[in-house]
Amino acid sequence: MPEAVALPVTDSQRQRVTGVTVTPVAFKDLPLLNTVGVHEPYALRAIVEVRTEDGLIGLGETYADADHLARLRLAADEIIGTDVWDVNELARRIRVVLAGGPGTGDHGMAGMVTGTSTADAILSPFEVAFLDIQGQATGLPVSTLLGGAVRDTVDYSGYLFYKWAAHPGHEPDRWGAALDPDGIVAQARRMVTEYGFSALKLKGGVFPPDEEIEAIHALRRAFPEHPLRLDPNGAWTVETSIRVGQELDGVVEYLEDPTPGVEGMAEVARKVPMPLATNMCVVSFAGIEPAVRRDAVGVVLSDHHFWGGLGRSRLLAGICDTFGLGVSMHSNSHLGISLAAMTHLAAATPNLTYACDTHWPWKDPGEDVIAPGALTFSDGAVAVPTTPGLGVTLDRDMLGRLHEQYLECGLRSRDDTGYMRGIDPSYELLSPRW
């Protein structure tokens, strides 16, 4: 048998970065209530375009809070010349430039998700763009580059929110108010009819726990077969969490972040029958060991936007597998590039067996930065794109329009609490609240 000869990598096999553009955009958002306040009239995102010497353009999407944007721009300058096949070098350069110290403030999650890794949050959109280019260069979809799609479609859950009928001073929006169990059931019916979701999550922490328990029971009566979840974002004390958990025995598939902190979660986990899920107490690699040691969580909600991109999210899933933890997926208000990345990641993560969260239905269907048609919901699922890379293309007109909207809207960081206080000056931020 002839000996294998190792051929040196040639310059033609590399894809060097020649330019990076970071464009902040704003898209309309609805008055969705959560335990820190209410969504503002616009959600902010940053669209990352990475260009190579061969003229390929890779896309990424992330938060656009002012501090995060400043860090993205620093990183953008630093990664010129990197080979898109060398994600380790990308990560190294980002760590180096961030060590220069633009701070850790404002990540885009309104203070609800803290303790994430700043370096991983900055790495994420660039890594996604690198994978997009790798896919375009090889003709392979991103899910194949991640190890191969184990499913053709990815299930998403219908993400229900208590909400007002309109932002103050605006016309009622297309979803109307949902402020009690009947309103939540009506919202769920519409979401299930329009998107086909087969799992439902209620964002809680807005009303006293008994009202939210009643909404979950109403959902169970209306949807006997749908797995249900309740997520108050740490709004309850340990005692309240245990009571709610016991009352919802057999009704929810998991209870998400009932109480703040790993110690409280561990205490609740010992006394409630269902697994506890989290996107608040395990949000970085440093947070896994303390949670595992205390048996504080049963399901980790991955989120490539703060876990360092798609490769590192798969690493998280592998660690969860090792420790017998389930994996689900968290979302924030997002556009189509993120939906494509989430779909490829979920497709290539065998143990991601729960329906993923998405804020997609809350977005104005006419507002996105990707050309329409690449991603559609059928039976609550999105078909995994099979075209090269992420499988989505940038709509430059829309990018320009949503950037104009960003410039005009005046918002520079997500501030659900500040917006709520502007409407109700007596509003207090309490954690836990009940």
Ligand SMILES: O=C([O-])C(=O)C[C@H](O)[C@@H](O)C(=O)[O-]
């Ligand atoms: O699962 C979660 O914690 C979230 O989805 C966090 C989000 O920020 C959500 O609370 C929201 O959009 O208000």
Ligand SMILES: [Mg+2]
């Ligand atoms: Mg959550």
